[in-house]
Amino acid sequence: MGDIENELNSTLDRYQKKQDQIRESERRELEDHIILENEFKGLFNTVVEPLMISMVKYLESRGSEFRGSYVKLSPHLAKITLVINPYRIQEGSESAEIEFSRKGNKLKIKKTENKSSQEALFEKSDINPRFVKRILIDFVKSYYTEGPVQVNNK
Secondary structure, three states, X not given: OHHHHHHHHHHHHHHHHHHHHHHHHHHHHHHHHHHHHHHHHHHHHHHHHHHXXXXXXXXXXXXXXXXXXXXXXXXXXXXXXXXXXXXXXXXXOOOEEEEEEEEOOEEEEEEEEOOEEEEEEEEHHHOOHHHHHHHHHXXXXXXXXXXXXXXXXX
16 A cells, blocks of 8 residues: 555645645635625615616606606626616517626626617726716616607507
């Protein structure tokens, strides 16, 4: 058995050390991922969600034509979406939603209107009430200026 140990101990020790380093690196990556995800969730909960909810309340206060919008929060991901007038799709209106999510250490904003979408990346530090409010206002303005388009049912 001594020959086997002499031949393999150093190789197996190096392998084991490398595996320990890999596990430690993966653990740190996961920890960093969780920390960053929680930072984005916190910002979404404290800055983005209240402004989206205010937008929904404002739209609903404007009358039945503007009712039905809602905020969709993904509890397990750093992702929050404002959906405008989803019930009007059955009436032929275009769909519209704006999603705030995390892409790496960046804020990703994805706007989708009638199956067409566009994305933009921003710094995490851009998530502040003034920035988010401007993005939401511009999104709603765009929807009600360019759309909603009624389909002509003949």
